[in-house]
Amino acid sequence: MKKVEVIKGGNLLSDRNQGREINLKRVAAYCRVSTDSEDQLQSYRSQVRYYTDLINGNSDWTMAGIYADESITGTQVDKRINFQRLINDCMNGDIDMIITKSISRFARNTLDTLKYVRKLKKMNVAVFFEEENINTLTMDGELLLVILSSVAQQEVENISANVKKGLKMKMQRGELVGFQGCLGYDYDPMDKSISVNKEEAEIIRYIFKRYLEGAGGSVICRELENLGYKTPRGKSKWSATTVLGIIKNEKYKGDILMGKTFTVDPISKRRLDNFGEEDKFYIKEHHEAIISAEDFDKAQEIRLKRAINRNTVPSKNGKREKYSGKYAFSSLLECGFCGANLSRRTWHSKTEYNKIIWQCVVGTKKGKKYCPESKGVEEEAIEKAFVESYRQLCSNNQDVVEEFLLRIEKVLNDGSIEKDIKKLDNEISSLLAKQNSLVDLRLENKIDEKIYKDKYLSLQNKYLEKSKEKENLEFNLKNENNIKKRMKEFKDMLEKNEVLKEFDRFVFESIVEKVIVGEIDENNNVDPYKLTFVYKTGFKDNLDGSKFKAPRKNESEKHKKDGEESSKLCSHTNDEVNKLYSYSSDNTR
Incomplete structure (x- = not known):
């Protein structure tokens, strides 16, 4: 048997990219606070001082920098500028080890934590979490990291659920949540009271007056610019979206609606308009009105008619219906x-x-x-x-009149809207069932998170689309009885010539x-x-x-x-x- 010579390892860590030895380990620290409260900012400054002293006090280490994000959430790493700068410096070979207080300071999303730890591990860069005492370059480091980062993510979700519950309780008590003021009103954050701003209220009254007279958003924009009125943000340039946002804002008739939007999850922080997925809270006669309830309701009637006829629906072969505006000849x-x-x-x-x-x-x-x-x-x-x-x-074209009578008879006997609503109800129920099944599969770990999110988002978009379509049909159905009554009167008139x-x-x-x-x-x-x-x-x-x-x-x-x-x-x-x-x-x- 031949003799085997063992060549023992004992060299210092080499900087392979630059081809030279590093006698001192280049250590960087990362710290973060998520809000700008005084306590959090004090914590942020304490973290910076602590890591500066810690790194400088170790004779085997050399300071590679303090990377700190102030008033930034930990659930979305793409918004943390200094965190991204830290990762880039590591990838460039400028850092050997990162020290951070805990997993939750590094990232509160399990997928992000593993992604960046593995990325750094390939570059032979260690991440040391002090509270958990985990070094990601050790054999058991990643297993512990998966477990503890999952706990950190769950903590975020629990905090988010508690915050949501607290906000809903405030809304239920009639407290204002999320309101920062709007054009036409002054808001006092101390006592949370709303009072009319007389100068700005004239702008609101002008917008509603012109809208009720039949002017559209673009026309009103040009008129406001010509009159020198400023937008809610103090700009001279108005947009139709801003005008329509004012038209549908219930605050101008003295009411308050809270819960118009909701956050889908605390990780992506994606916000959606609330179409019934979450509770809403409506308070009538909360403050002094600028617009009468009658004028506000008329404006909503016009807005909804215009919105409905802008939609393309399958029953119309994708074609837009004729717009029936305030005036008989609109679009005709x-x-x-x-x-x-x-x-x-x-x-x-x-x-x-x-x-x-x-x-x-x-x-x-x-x-x-x-x-x-x-x-x-x-x-x-x-x-x-x-x-x-x-x-x-009517005098000279009896055949045309008879064709009109046949058309009216067909409309009077038509029940297609009710059938369409029933069909949509079935489709919506099916989508909700699929969503529930998808959630069950995820809870049982039968599908991974990415597939779950993609499929859930796809189902949610379909649900919102079908719900909106149903809402439009129900609006049409509400007016159908009056329309059929008028058509019957018209039919009688034609028959009597x-x-x-x-x-x-x-x-x-x-x-x-x-x-x-x-x-x-x-x-x-x-x-x-x-x-x-x-x-x-x-x-x-x-x-x-x-x-x-x-x-x-x-x-x-x-x-x-x-x-x-x-x-x-x-x-x-x-x-x-x-x-x-x-x-x-x-x-x-």
Whole structure:
């Protein structure tokens, strides 16, 4: 048997990357506090002093630096700048060992703890946890680390659950939680009282007033900027999101809703809007209102109608429904020259000559040169023209009327919304059951944490999507009985062949697909006042909108006489049209 010579190890740790011996171990310390309270900051300063003295007092060590994060949570390492700097220095070979007080100071997430410990272990960098007396380079270090870091994570989850419970108890007692003030109100953090800020309250009243008048978020933004009003954050530039956030804020009618959002878990700290997953707490008449409850409710009705019709739903083949806004013609008037919608505007609003007109949005927003042929058409003229078109339709097109009757009968017998809601209820129940099963699998350690989180998030997103869809359908169903009642009245009117005496928004929206305003005929003649009513049966009716214009309020006597003479030559005069019905514009306001 051949003799084996043993070459004993005893060299000092070598810096392999730099090819030179290190006689002193380069030691860095990491310390952290999670809040900015005075006690925590004092603890933070004590940790820094302690580790400075500890490292400098050991003759075998040399100071590699003190890395400290102040007022930073331990559950998310990506937010700890100095922690990331520490890891980078270790990967560059500048540090041999890290000392920290405990596992919870290093990281409160088991996965993060193991990830970084293993990463450092590959670089031969030890992490020493003082309280637990664990050195990660020893044989049993990782096993203990897994157990103790799991305990640290569980501690975080327990603390989070206790904090949540405490906050809910405060909300239940009527104490304000999480409120830091909002535009229109001053907040006193000492006694937690809310009082009206008179100057800012005028901004809130203006926003609600314009919204109730039919203006959208973008329009109100421009007006606020032109008036020089500042946003809640003191900026000059307004966004539609800010305006709509004000519109749906219940605080402006004097109420308080707490629990609008919730934290999914204490590790990711991801926050979601609360759609019923957690309790909410509502307090009525909590403080002085800026907006009346009636006006606030009207604003929510408009907002919800607009929101519903922005959604794409499978039952509509992914197509957006026609937007039914405050006004009968919203999104139903189409420019005959460029194809854009027409928007409602008021001319001479603060004078006795005011009138409502509809104009092409391309011309008004981009400039007249982008749609030069279009002109403003009076709302009253469109209403009168429709009444005349409807009279002619009922008199001369019985086949079209019969098709309308068949359509109405089909709508009255339709119960698709109830079926869709029932189907969604089943789908939501199925998703909740899958979520519960997934939780059970995780508790039994049958799936790992990453797969669990990915699948749970996917199910949660589907649940929120289906819940929102159900909410939209229930809103539609709530109004369905009133709609069916009106449709039955309309059906009776059609069967009796009754003439429409005044403009009726419900009739208009029931039978008209759109109105094309303006036309260039085959001889290239431009007529900006031509109105083409496109009915839902496909029938089209053309009328000259200029014949239905109201007389000018400041018209001279000479022009009136000239108008009377010229009116004798017209087939449809204002007087003749007015004999057919008594006009009332209140239906569209």
